[in-house]
Amino acid sequence: MLKYESISELVREAEARGVKISELVLQDQSEAMETTPLELYEKMEIDFSVMAASVEVGQRKDQKSMSGLTGGEGWKMKTYAEKTNGGLCGPFLAKAISRALAVAGCNASMGRIVAAPTAGSCGILPGCLVSLWEDQGFDQKDIVMSMFTAGAFGMVIAGRASIAGAQGGCQAECGSAAAMAAAALVELMGGTPSQCADACAIAIANQLGLVCDPVAGLVEIPCIKRNVSGLVIAFSSADLALAGIEAKIPVDECLDAMRRVGDALPDSLKETAKGGLAATPTGLRMQKKVFGSNQEET
Amino acid sequence: MNVFDIIGPVMIGPSSSHTAGAVRLGRVVNKLIDGRELEKVEITLSGSFAQTYKGHGTDRALLAGIMGYHSYSPEIRDALNIARQRGIAYEFIKEDIKDAHPNTARIHYFLADGGEGVMQGASVGGGNILVNQVDGMNVSFNGDNNTILVMHRDKPGVIAAVTQLMHWEYADLNISSFHLSRQSKGGEAIMTIEIDGQPPENLMEAIRKIQHVSNAILIRRI
Numbered sequence: 345m346l347k348y349e350s351i352s353e354l355v356r357e358a359e360a361r362g363v364k365i366s367e368l369v370l371q372d373q374s375e376a377m378e379t380t381p382l383e384l385y386e387k388m389e390i391d392f393s394v395m396a397a398s399v400e401v402g403q404r405k406d407q408k409s410m411s412g413l414t415g416g417e418g419w420k421m422k423t424y425a426e427k428t429n430g431g432l433c434g435p436f437l438a439k440a441i442s443r444a445l446a447v448a449g450c451n452a453s454m455g456r457i458v459a460a461p462t463a464g465s466c467g468i469l470p471g472c473l474v475s476l477w478e479d480q481g482f483d484q485k486d487i488v489m490s491m492f493t494a495g496a497f498g499m500v501i502a503g504r505a506s507i508a509g510a511q512g513g514c515q516a517e518c519g520s521a522a523a524m525a526a527a528a529l530v531e532l533m534g535g536t537p538s539q540c541a542d543a544c545a546i547a548i549a550n551q552l553g554l555v556c557d558p559v560a561g562l563v564e565i566p567c568i569k570r571n572v573s574g575l576v577i578a579f580s581s582a583d584l585a586l587a588g589i590e591a592k593i594p595v596d597e598c599l600d601a602m603r604r605v606g607d608a609l610p611d612s613l614k615e616t617a618k619g620g621l622a623a624t625p626t627g628l629r630m631q632k633k634v635f636g637s638n639q640e641e642t
Numbered sequence: 643m644n645v646f647d648i649i650g651p652v653m654i655g656p657s658s659s660h661t662a663g664a665v666r667l668g669r670v671v672n673k674l675i676d677g678r679e680l681e682k683v684e685i686t687l688s689g690s691f692a693q694t695y696k697g698h699g700t701d702r703a704l705l706a707g708i709m710g711y712h713s714y715s716p717e718i719r720d721a722l723n724i725a726r727q728r729g730i731a732y733e734f735i736k737e738d739i740k741d742a743h744p745n746t747a748r749i750h751y752f753l754a755d756g757g758e759g760v761m762q763g764a765s766v767g768g769g770n771i772l773v774n775q776v777d778g779m780n781v782s783f784n785g786d787n788n789t790i791l792v793m794h795r796d797k798p799g800v801i802a803a804v805t806q807l808m809h810w811e812y813a814d815l816n817i818s819s820f821h822l823s824r825q826s827k828g829g830e831a832i833m834t835i836e837i838d839g840q841p842p843e844n845l846m847e848a849i850r851k852i853q854h855v856s857n858a859i860l861i862r863r864i
Contacts, residue, residue: 348643373645387646394652410656411697451655454699454719461648462768463658469649491649498648507648508767524648561690562697563656634697 346372348499351541351595358537365527365537366492373492389488391458395447395470396477401455402446409452411634414564418446436479437579444471444575448568461498461507464514464563465521467571469494472525472578476532490528497527497544505602509556510615512606514570519551519602522574522581529582545591546581548598553605555613557620560631566621651769652714659745660691660698663765665718666864668707670773670785671749671761673861675708679754682731683708689744691765692736701734704747713769743772771864779832780823785864787818787836790846795854796824796831803852804833812842830856 358365374381403422408415424431425438448467451457460469476482501520506512526543559565612619621627653662685704687695695701706721725732739746743764752758762775773783783789794800808815816838824831841860849858
């Protein structure tokens with residue numbers, strides 16, 4: 345049985361057995377959960393189909409959040425990407441960005457999503473995976489399998505650092521999601537287990553210290569757009585690792601640093617809506633608009 | 643922890659604590675009502691729940707859970723309308739519940755048959771919950787296991803009678819957690835018993851027949 349206490353454990357075991365991390369994890373989890381690999385695979389396949397459906401829902405023109413503060417971002421970006429043949433980022437990345445926005449928007453409008461690892465960061469993994477599936481012709485089976493790699497990396501991050509904004513800031517939510525997605529992308533592109541770990545380390549290092557400062561305490565501003573930066577970092581980290589650029593700081597040490605940084609962050613920057621963008625004059629005005637008064641007064 | 647704690651759950655957004663957890667708190671009340679006809683609920687929201695419930699749909703989520711929907715049910719969005727259609731009156735009250743977790747709700751339900759009850763619990767993060775009170779008595783369970791609440795008079799031997807019955811009549815039954823709370827010595831008391839696996843048939847009836855036991859409720863895994 346795997347312990348999921350370090351990513352080096354996953355890399356070592358996968359390399360020793362000559363399998364992908366996803367294969368190792370699927371086998372291990374089916375033993376741990378006393379079920380068959382097929383049953384777990386099918387469960388993950390449902391998660392992927394929900395992700396693809398939330399992209400659809402979130403790209404509708406009339407998508408609007410419950411508070412009314414946000415809406416339509418996925419549709420705007422998709423339309424722009426189509427009109428401009430991908431704008432500055434190019435067609436593939438621009439469309440992937442629109443998908444991350446769409447899923448995060450779907451979440452904000454009380455649509456159905458898969459927390460991956462959280463609701464606030466739910467756009468990153470689908471933004472990456474649905475794009476490889478729809479635009480690059482990747483096999484659905486490989487995509488679903490790569491989600492076991494993403495999940496296993498997430499388990500280590502959760503234990504070693506955190507996946508909760510209230511505990512570790514946004515680095516724990518969008519940071520973790522990007523790191524998980526980066527590892528999955530590397531595996532899908534045929535990278536080695538050790539390159540998966542490098543991509544994870546690079547993504548974590550790129551988001552260390554990111555604060556959780558939701559305006560009005562809602563999972564909208566800046567969360568929806570942070571799903572985009574997380575997605576872009578996932579792709580760039582995966583490409584770096586695939587290019588053979590190694591993480592200079594080993595991944596498990598990055599996770600330990602992430603935990604210490606999270607602990608050092610003041611409470612005002614950990615989902616309390618008392619610091620960062622939430623505490624700006626405009627952020628406070630929005631809070632007043634949605635709830636009638638700000639939280640200090642109630 | 644397993645891989646689906648990270649990739650998952652499938653849920654209705656926007657917040658695992660303020661939406662998905664709220665549905666699960668509502669579902670505890672659904673289990674307490676146990677199929678009887680519901681007329682009215684008074685829901686007290688405390689702390690962060692009180693401040694941000696509209697933007698997170700916490701009100702809809704709690705009502706949806708009370709009506710038996712799950713944290714992945716698309717009906718959550720329309721829960722206020724669905725409650726009205728079902729003739730369930732609802733009221734949301736903002737009030738600071740002392741010493742409570744920031745995401746706490748207290749749900750007072752009124753049934754068509756004149757019965758009523760109160761549940762208080764908190765959404766403690768990631769969609770997980772902790773139930774603190776049932777009908778004014780302190781309890782402590784998270785809904786992950788099948789949970790048996792035994793209301794009884796605080797007399798010597800009642801706990802032994804319940805656990806002996808569970809052991810001798812149902813050998814496979816294993817208690818995973820036990821909690822007792824009482825209002826005063828010799829007064830009303832409540833046992834919170836979490837069990838592994840499924841409760842056997844007739845167990846609840848058998849517990850209710852034990853001397854000094856006034857009621858026993860099974861709250862199936864949420």
